[in-house]
Amino acid sequence: MEEKYILTLDVGTTTIRAYIYNSKAETVGKSTEQVVLHYPSPGFVEIDPDELWTSIVAVVQRSFKDAGLSAHQITAMGVSTQRGTFITWSRRTARPFHRFITWKDLRADKLVRQWNESYTWKLVRAGSYALYLISRSKRFRAGSVLKFMNTQTTLRLTWALQNIAALKKAAENEDAMFGSLDCWLLYKLTGNKVHMTDVSSASATGFFDPFTMQWAAWALMFFNIPMSALPTVVDTAGDHFTSTSPSIWGHAIPIRSCMADQTASMWGSCCFDVGDVKLTMGTGTFFNINTGTSPHASVSGLYPIVGWRLGEELVYSAEGANNDTASIIKWAQALGLFDDPQDTAEIAMSVPDSDGVYFIPAFSGLGPPYNDGTAASGFIGMKPSTTRAHLVRAVLESLAFRTAQLYACVRAETTLRFSGIRLDGGVSNNDFIAQLIADLTGLRVERPVDVEMSSLGCAHIVGLQLGIWESKDALRKIRKVGCVFKPRPQVRKSYEVPMARWEDAVKRMCGWYANYKPPQFIATISDSSSSSVTPQNSFKISAENKNGVYPK
Structure with missing residues (x-):
């Protein structure tokens, strides 16, 4: 029987890995490369999409070389990616509106705290708890304790929609496309043909309801997330992912699975x-x-x-x-x-x-x-x-x-x-x-x-x-x-x-x-010996904490 080879592409937070396995699940070729993270401002953690794409193409090509194979010998491939990292791009031009905003990014921390402490969200949680007492539904029980987190996509996407003018305009004109890393990668691999994400990656965004298995209407309403920008949610494996564009590695490779890295880890274990x-x-x-x-x-x-x-x-x-x-x-x-x-x-x-x-x-x-x-x-x-x-x-x-x-x-x-x-x-x-x-x-x-x-x-x-x-x-x-x-x-x-x-x-x-609030100190300089200021003067320096609050 002719040997079958499986290519896997794993794009993590810090490392890109391409492995090629044979029919015995033995590694016959591999290559790795570090993900370049950018820190443009305090708390901001980004990935440049052009840099990432160039690295991905090169890593896979090196894995072929390591295995002594070419793209036409690969039977099929699977993809796993980090979760919570997302990007938006134009439906018309395919150009991104910003870099990837990673799951480690803290730019929306103020929004996270504001929402968790807001009367609106407290009312939502209280209402969910009341509904849980009546219905005993696990869905409402989960909602009664739900807190927003920086690792979820929800409020980082909200920040982007509020602060990136081109994205905001595109969203209004239904020209914006949203995707977590897996979704964007499928879009690129297939030559801009598919806009989809699997259930495991969707469920990690924070605005997909695992109880109804649909994008959460309440979240889209609260945060003005346009449904038109969201990808189709599909099964974790199947032929719906189509194939890679032949222009990338010289031959089309069927994509048979795309999933979140933690799901992939569960399958590996x-x-x-x-x-x-x-x-x-x-x-x-x-x-x-x-x-x-x-x-x-x-x-x-x-x-x-x-x-x-x-x-x-x-x-x-x-x-x-x-x-x-x-x-x-x-x-x-x-x-x-x-x-x-x-x-x-x-x-x-x-x-x-x-x-x-x-x-x-x-x-x-x-x-x-x-x-x-x-x-x-x-x-x-x-x-x-x-x-x-x-x-x-x-x-x-x-x-x-x-x-x-x-x-x-x-x-x-x-x-x-x-x-x-x-x-x-x-x-x-x-x-x-x-x-x-x-x-x-x-x-x-x-x-x-x-x-x-x-x-x-x-x-x-x-x-x-x-x-x-x-x-x-x-x-x-x-x-x-x-x-x-x-x-x-x-x-x-x-x-x-x-x-x-x-x-x-x-x-x-x-x-x-x-x-x-960081203490704001104002230095007061007084001359203890003369009205003129010279290097020889002795100075008395005192500091006053203007807000009178120190960290506990």
Whole structure:
């Protein structure tokens, strides 16, 4: 039988990956390249679409070369992308109105806080709770605790519609097209032929209702989002994605799947059954639980998303997230705490504990159970005895602590029984973190041979579409576990006090930026010896805090 080859394209927050797999799910070629992030203003995090497209085309071309193949030998391809990152462009000219506004971007933070604190939104939540009491509908229960977050697309898109004049005019004239990264990428790959997104990417925008499986009419009304700009929402896999334009790589390649990266990760980890858990530790941490055929209505901030839809099969996931993981490791490296991230586990284990030092990983705020976008990062508890190793250990412990908190939210809100966690993502290669997660959750933690599960998940779902694998059971049989971390009850007990103190430290950092006005100092200079000002004069300098408010 002729060999079949599957190309997967995974566009993450920091890395573009192109992998080519054979019929045994073995990698025969690959290439990677870093995503260039732009920071034009404080809090703004953007990606240039022209730069990204050039990199994507080059990365795929290099993967062909690495595999010794050409485009005409590729049977089909699948795509996975970061979520929440979006762009808008002209229907008439196909030119973008702005760069990609990424999920890490904080430009709409003021809008997020204003809406969460508004009487309108409080009334909506109260009304939802009243309807929940009457109907017991999970949809209204979710609405009663719903808070806007910077990671959702909703208010960043609102900001763009309000502040980018060309986009505002185009929206009025029905010339604007909106798309998350997957949608734009399909548009480009197909030669501007399709404007669609799959259910998993749509459900992460914040204005797609996972309970009705439609764009949320209430959100479009509240935020003046034009329906005419939105893409068609389709199944996660199928031939509706058509094919790539032959002009890109010299031959058309059928696109058989396009999905959100966390869905791809679930497929790569074979999380096909209710209660299956995967933990992705990449740029951020994403704790996903397969909740089956019904969306999870959370009270602590777990987000109900669509896992995937394949014809009649509709699977949901509950997700808890911490937005800073690999970004914390990179920051600590830039700070000089270590030279190579691979050394951090050994550095952390070189000391018996963190010497009472705690780190709060909140560069982009904190997710469940805090759901506080105004929280701040920082070390607490440093003393003269604190060493570099203590700081490194505190950083790594904080990432495991946040994961333990996400798991506690899941335990409190569901009756599901869990047997283990399936790890993936670059940070999961850290043995110290992986073992501590097992200890704190009391669950068996499995790490695969290759931790890049998004690419493999794309290959799995495309392979099923092609008939390379006949069932999900066949995928389970080829899953390769590289390392298993078993929980140590005695270690969990030893962390009861440290984690309680860490949680106290986190509470001190919550709300740090809320309603904070920086003190404005006015220096008063008085000459104590002469009426003339000369370098020899002695001066008395005093400062007055004009608003009289200091951060707590």
